[in-house]
Amino acid sequence: MKKIFSLLTVLLFALGFSQKLSNIQSGEELNYRIHYGILNAGTASLTALQTTYKGQPHFYVKGYGRSTGAVRAFFKVDDIYESFININTGLPSFYVRNVREGGYTQHLETVFNHNNQTLILTDKETNSIRNLNSVKGVQDMLSAFYYLRSLDSLDLKVGSVRKLNVWIDDEMFPFQLRVAGVENVKTKFGHINCLKIVPQVISGRVFKDKEGVTLWVTNDRNYVPVLVQAQLAVGSLKASIDSYKNVKYPLNFF
Template identity: 65%
Template sequence: MFSQIGNIKNGEKLSFRIHYGILNAGYATLSANQVNYRNAPHYRVTGIGKSTGAVRAFFKVDDVYESYINIATGLPSHYVRNVSEGGYRRYFETDFNHDNQTLVLTNKLDKTSKNFKTVKGIQDMISAFYYLRSMDTNTFKVGSSLKINIWIDDEIYPFMLKVTGTEMKNTKFGKISCLKIVPYVMSGRIFKSTEGVTMYVTNDANLIPVEIKAELLVGSLKASLDNYHNVKYPLNFK
């Protein structure tokens, strides 16, 4: 059952500071703004990530993601992944047709397009995050799990998220109660294990991530909430 994007406020912006080991590696922002797309209300969510400081000197990252998410269904209509990470370069745009479970993937670098068959309820990397945040907090609680299929580049990746507990997390704004979520991901390509990522999201209707940890094949990454603007519900920092 797919839900509406009901827990997001127009104009919401979340900012994160990213660390690679002890290094201040960069920042990321997520901005959600309501637009009319394909004659229907959507959130246009823009995600930007950049490396900074000493890390940028030897590994330059300039990533832009966009997802147009249908507010009524919570499903993506259009997805952009335009990334430059060191010598790695990808620029894909995806158009989803959920009625017949197909999509068109366009490679903007070589100007080619391919058609793919997908599955019901397919999400992209950005829309999946907002779909998660629209879960009913009465059902998305400790002990619950959620299966989700995510479109990444030119493949469908099945994920399972489990809420494993609650924890008070320290942030720059104070302490706040969080749900601990473990996404079960593919190991061997980037992550050390299938449980290499841990997310802490506010234990309230916002479900805003305040910390994300990832154990990589080489080193570890941590993203921490650095700023927030125009969230729908008050955040109860202590």
């Protein structure tokens, strides 16, 4: 299970150019239940609050993932992700990844300078600081998720592909999302019409193939993820929506 739970958390949270965050409202909270095979493996949550960062309107977004039950007994996970996202551009200003996964820990902070396409990476465990080159429109793992949710419906037509550069840990990764179709998905609240999105991921070490992950988001202006399924090299993971509140537009379950 080492790092597998964290990978699904990344896919929930991440999953360009500037995009105003118009479909998110302050106080939104999304909670998910995570299963590894038949095991109840953990929970993940996302919250968004409007605030000010360096004099500019931002969303302070926090993602928290933890293992639960029998999984936590032999593999304790407590992952915290934080991001300050500029509301007018949809780009991250400050990003934190602070994770504990079994015996593995990492605490990184990143400051983004989008004007000159650089970033400052601080490793809080080693007290080291690096100044690195970036690229135009770079997203972090949380801001990428909210960027996707703020796109216009014309940008998420079936067959369309969105490409992003996402800052993960201490590296930049090209990321691609393909809208594969429209499906009705069963949830604990009933069925809901969804866009089926397939992220392109690195195959071999964890996932069975480069399109071994599928994400279903509501086919409305919210684009709330309701289900994620990942076929791993060993076993499978599933995350399903468990509760939500303060979503900007009504969710039409049937």
